[in-house]
Amino acid sequence: MDYQPLLLTFKLALVTTMCLLAVGIPLAAWLAKSKSRFKPVAEAVISLPIVLPPSVIGFYLLLAFSPNYHFGQLLESVFDIRLVFSFPGLVLSSMLYSLPFMVQPVQAGLQSLPASLQEASQTLGKSSAQTFFRVLLPNIKPALLTGIVLTFAHTIGEFGLVLMIGGNIPGVTKVASIAIYEQVESLNFAEAHVYAAVLLAISFIILLTVYTVNKRLVKSRWVS
Amino acid sequence: MIKINIQKKLHMAGGDTALRMNTELEANSFTALYGPSGAGKTTLLKILAGLIQPEHGRIEVNGQTWLDTERSINLPAQKRSIGFVFQDFALFPNMTVMENLRYALPDRKDERLLLQLLEAVSMQNFAQRKPDTLSGGQKQRVALIRALVRKPQMLLLDEPLSALDNEMRTNLQDVLQQLHREYGLTIIMVSHHLPEIYLLASHVLQIQHGQIVKSGTAGEVFGWEQSVNSITLLGEILSVDPQGVKVLVNNQVIIIAAAGNWQIGDKVTIACQAADLTLKKLL
Numbered sequence: 001m002d003y004q005p006l007l008l009t010f011k012l013a014l015v016t017t018m019c020l021l022a023v024g025i026p027l028a029a030w031l032a033k034s035k036s037r038f039k040p041v042a043e044a045v046i047s048l049p050i051v052l053p054p055s056v057i058g059f060y061l062l063l064a065f066s067p068n069y070h071f072g073q074l075l076e077s078v079f080d081i082r083l084v085f086s087f088p089g090l091v092l093s094s095m096l097y098s099l100p101f102m103v104q105p106v107q108a109g110l111q112s113l114p115a116s117l118q119e120a121s122q123t124l125g126k127s128s129a130q131t132f133f134r135v136l137l138p139n140i141k142p143a144l145l146t147g148i149v150l151t152f153a154h155t156i157g158e159f160g161l162v163l164m165i166g167g168n169i170p171g172v173t174k175v176a177s178i179a180i181y182e183q184v185e186s187l188n189f190a191e192a193h194v195y196a197a198v199l200l201a202i203s204f205i206i207l208l209t210v211y212t213v214n215k216r217l218v219k220s221r222w223v224s
Numbered sequence: 225m226i227k228i229n230i231q232k233k234l235h236m237a238g239g240d241t242a243l244r245m246n247t248e249l250e251a252n253s254f255t256a257l258y259g260p261s262g263a264g265k266t267t268l269l270k271i272l273a274g275l276i277q278p279e280h281g282r283i284e285v286n287g288q289t290w291l292d293t294e295r296s297i298n299l300p301a302q303k304r305s306i307g308f309v310f311q312d313f314a315l316f317p318n319m320t321v322m323e324n325l326r327y328a329l330p331d332r333k334d335e336r337l338l339l340q341l342l343e344a345v346s347m348q349n350f351a352q353r354k355p356d357t358l359s360g361g362q363k364q365r366v367a368l369i370r371a372l373v374r375k376p377q378m379l380l381l382d383e384p385l386s387a388l389d390n391e392m393r394t395n396l397q398d399v400l401q402q403l404h405r406e407y408g409l410t411i412i413m414v415s416h417h418l419p420e421i422y423l424l425a426s427h428v429l430q431i432q433h434g435q436i437v438k439s440g441t442a443g444e445v446f447g448w449e450q451s452v453n454s455i456t457l458l459g460e461i462l463s464v465d466p467q468g469v470k471v472l473v474n475n476q477v478i479i480i481a482a483a484g485n486w487q488i489g490d491k492v493t494i495a496c497q498a499a500d501l502t503l504k505k506l507l
Contacts, residue, residue, distance in 0.1 A: 117316060120308065120310060121316075122275065125302045139317055139318050
């Protein structure tokens with residue numbers, strides 16, 4: 001039994017989630033307060049992965065990352081980076097693929113906070129950064145947790161995108177969902193079953209944790 | 225002395241209007257802003273606080289320019305010496321009462337001040353509670369002292385007592401009077417409650433459609449300068465019976481023996497002499 005695809009799946013989900021935290025929170029903060037006329041465009045682009053088949057995103061990213069085209073060439077000649085069929089390429093495409101799952105809950109959380117919280121913090125002499133990290137973010141913990149967990153779970157569930165961008169390189173890009181497909185194709189049902197059962201159990205536990213913890217977080221606001 | 229001269233377009237539910245105000249307030253005075261909702265009272269407070277920018281204007285507080293659109297001066301909210309008490313209290317739910325106060329404290333850790341303030345509003349036993357576990361009156365008191373932690377020159381109150389019952393209101397009115405005296409604050413308060421304005425405010429600005437329509441003491445603004453010796457009530461005739469006319473006044477029915485050609489539904493006035501009235505203290 002080869003556990004590498006499972007480990008790789010969780011490594012990918014973890015790295016993707018951490019990178020998306022860094023990228024998604026500022027993006028959500030901008031969307032939450034922006035009145036720019038480009039905001040609907042940005043929102044539409046961010047939400048695309050929800051409606052598009054993963055193979056569509058995978059196809060365009062494959063073209064973009066491929067050394068045969070401009071962007072891929074540029075990356076390779078200037079930075080010596082090849083994204084196609086590599087782990088960093090998987091992380092980057094997973095980030096795009098899961099972007100709405102991080103941005104939307106955080107944005108909704110920030111928008112649901114009364115404007116007076118931010119105004120009060122300003123009148124108490126605090127900068128925008130202090131206000132954001134000490135007042136706004138701590139008060140949207142349930143939304144943050146939802147964003148983190150959905151991103152993590154969504155990345156675990158990737159298949160089409162990984163197949164297009166990463167292929168099936170053991171230890172580099174062969175994640176559990178690909179391994180299941182490969183085992184089934186070679187009629188190796190027992191091994192496919194193990195991968196599938198592990199993914200099923202872990203996904204369920206993750207979601208159960210979110211709902212339990214979120215309930216407690218909401219409740220803890222009422223109890224000192 | 226506080227000089228205010230501002231212009232700002234307002235987009236209200238009832239349509240667009242323009243806020244135009246030009247007034248001067250004494251330092252250490254207690255001013256009430258009175259007027260219908262949507263008149264621009266809260267907007268004026270937020271402009272003073274630096275939370276909303278007017279298109280044109282100048283604000284000078286005790287010789288310091290906070291805003292001058294012509295000279296492109298606009299002191300950010302953080303640098304203005306103000307305390308703001310919001311209508312919804314705006315206490316941070318993630319922090320305890322003490323942490324809310326500590327958050328407001330500038331760099332030096334003057335915890336003694338925080339304890340003094342907590343004692344001033346009898347909240348010392350609630351320091352470790354989260355805001356969501358407090359009653360409306362308690363939240364209001366915390367919001368009030370949190371606004372004072374930075375020792376501001378000016379305290380801006382947006383309908384601070386509106387959510388409170390009468391007992392709590394009286395209690396907080398005392399606290400406000402005491403804080404006003406002790407800290408030498410200039411207080412500007414939005415209020416709809418006439419007795420409160422009469423009790424607390426030395427100056428009243430009546431605001432309508434973004435303009436100051438009257439300015440003066442409560443007596444001058446509301447016409448209470450001269451007391452009258454008769455009062456007039458408005459009522460509506462419910463029925464005309466042989467024993468008298470039934471008139472509905474303030475949800476109460478009075479039977480008045482008055483001859484005349486009355487019709488059901490007539491709007492009438494009832495006049496009585498002050499000498500005939502009796503006063504009774506409520507429990």
